[in-house]
Amino acid sequence: MKRLRLDRWATQSQPPRNPRLQLRSRPFSHTVRPIASTRDLQQTCQHISRRGLATETTASDVTPAEDIELVAPIESGQKPTLKAPSHRRAPHSAKLSALHARLSLPSTMPLQTLARCLIDPSVDSRPGYNNAPFATLGQDLLGYYTSEHLICNYPRLPMPIIFAAQYAYVGSQTLAAMRKEWGVETVAAPGQEVDPGLLQLERVKPGKALDESGTMQLKDMPMAKRLGNKARRREELNERRGVGSRIVYDDEFGDLRSEPAVDTEPFAGAPISTAGESQDSSEDITTPVGTTVEAASASFVRALAGAIYLHGDASAVKAFHKDHILSRHLPLHTLFNFTHPTRDLSRLCLREGFEPPVARIISETGRLSRTPVFVVGVFSGNDKLGEGAGSSLNEARIRAAAAALRSWYLYSPPDTQIVVPSDVEGAVLKQGKVKQWKPQMVDMGEIVT
Known part of the structure; x- marks a missing residue:
């Protein structure tokens, strides 16, 4: 029978010391064992190999140095450096x-x-x-x-x-x-x-x-x-x-x-x-x-x-x-909130050289009833700019002017003509060919009220 070597007898007050267990990383632990440097870790591992332990020390028993969080020597009141998972x-x-x-x-x-x-x-x-x-x-x-x-x-x-x-x-x-x-x-x-x-x-x-x-x-x-x-x-x-x-x-x-x-x-x-x-x-x-x-x-x-x-x-x-x-x-279209749509539409037509806008009734129902409905269109010459419905002529006219402004601001060119600047940066390939740059439309700006 092989004799076991004991450092000291185990008591209830102080358990036996095992250097291998001290090197193992303890999961769910809120503290990190401070190690001064990698040299101290190597010296500790050499000290374990010199000791005449009963069982063999394999590579799986000792935690590698790269798996242990090396921190600076902890002074009084100093906390571990890492506050998040490694x-x-x-x-x-x-x-x-x-x-x-x-x-x-x-x-x-x-x-x-x-x-x-x-x-x-x-x-x-x-x-x-x-x-x-x-x-x-x-x-x-x-x-x-x-x-x-x-x-x-x-x-x-x-x-x-x-x-x-x-x-x-x-x-x-x-x-x-x-x-x-x-x-x-x-x-x-x-x-x-x-x-x-x-x-x-x-x-x-x-x-x-x-x-x-x-x-x-x-x-x-x-x-x-x-x-x-x-x-x-x-x-x-x-x-x-x-x-x-x-x-x-x-x-x-x-x-x-x-x-x-x-x-x-x-x-x-x-x-x-x-x-x-x-x-x-x-x-x-x-x-x-x-x-x-x-x-x-x-x-x-x-x-x-x-x-x-x-x-x-x-x-x-x-x-x-x-x-x-x-x-x-x-x-x-839900992001727009016009305060004076009729005035803004008049200034837009003046700036673009269109004929002044004119509101005309397209259809109506229940004028003398409790809930009348009027459909009004805003025309610039023979072109209809917008259309709106309301319970009164004034409400329908304002909604028609707002619809005309939305249709102007939400204009979008055809998809074949849209080339964003990032598509041609660094010769980005698309379907095996370099996408050529096309000058994009630049508007004069919104109507200043």
Whole structure:
């Protein structure tokens, strides 16, 4: 019988020490064993091999060095560096593999990059550990492809309608809905032990939003003052700036870059207020601020588009944009809201050299009844510009003028003549031939009221 060598007898107060068990990675553990360097790990492994253990030490008993998260020596009060699942766990995640196949992503895009696209900056604010760089590139790409599609297919659209259409296509609410349709779930709390196929984000703590001055919490503010701040903010965003300023200085949605949009919650991204916190603490990259699920979902979709462009090419991201963005139906005629359609139609005819518009009754029924219906058409010479129905002659005339303006703004050239600029960038091949550039129609602009 082979004799066993024991370091010390086991007692209830202190179990026997086994160096091999200390090297094993413990699943579902919230702490990471600090290792000073790779040299210390090698010395520990050599110490195990020198010991005369009863059982043999195989390669499967000792965890390889590349599977252990090496962190800096932990000082007093210092936490582990990684706050999200390691990229080494991505190839073993069934959720990531299913998402990669479900979206038909390029084969050149690894699962590690897809896992990084799911890490929001609220979890780890370091640029190399979150999807912020990918999201910046993806936001520009999605905005560029959407704007060229709208401008080339509808060259007469006013700029406010283009801003609204772009937000409808690639806005935060639309991208958040896409994340739900793809089956990507959000994590309850980020950490290294969770599945890397979940959307990693740190939610905003409730009850800590501040007012615009940053001195009073929103819950302690009177309701009248709260509504007054909201009205004043709406006035600054909508009335202080013109269309030209929104095109040059603002983002692709016509909103201020440094301030949130009016349609969203006014204090959705307010900083967390803690007692004794200085102003410089909010700029520390090691203490990220929480975010909402909608903002994290939009950042994930934008980061995915940027990652596809980096690992694939322009054709791959254009196919992604066409399949998931442009495939959605957007009724553009519902975005128009005319205040004086008859005046705008008169100015349009004067600018284009048409005859002045004239309203004529096409048909009517029940003039003396309780519910009359009048059908009125707006004509410019012998050409009918628009037609509308209403319970009175004036209502029908206004609706006919609005219909005429919509038909003018929603003009689209034939499909054979539409060539967007991205189709000829880098000699993109289509059916084995290079698509030739055709000059697109450029309109004079909307009617200035």
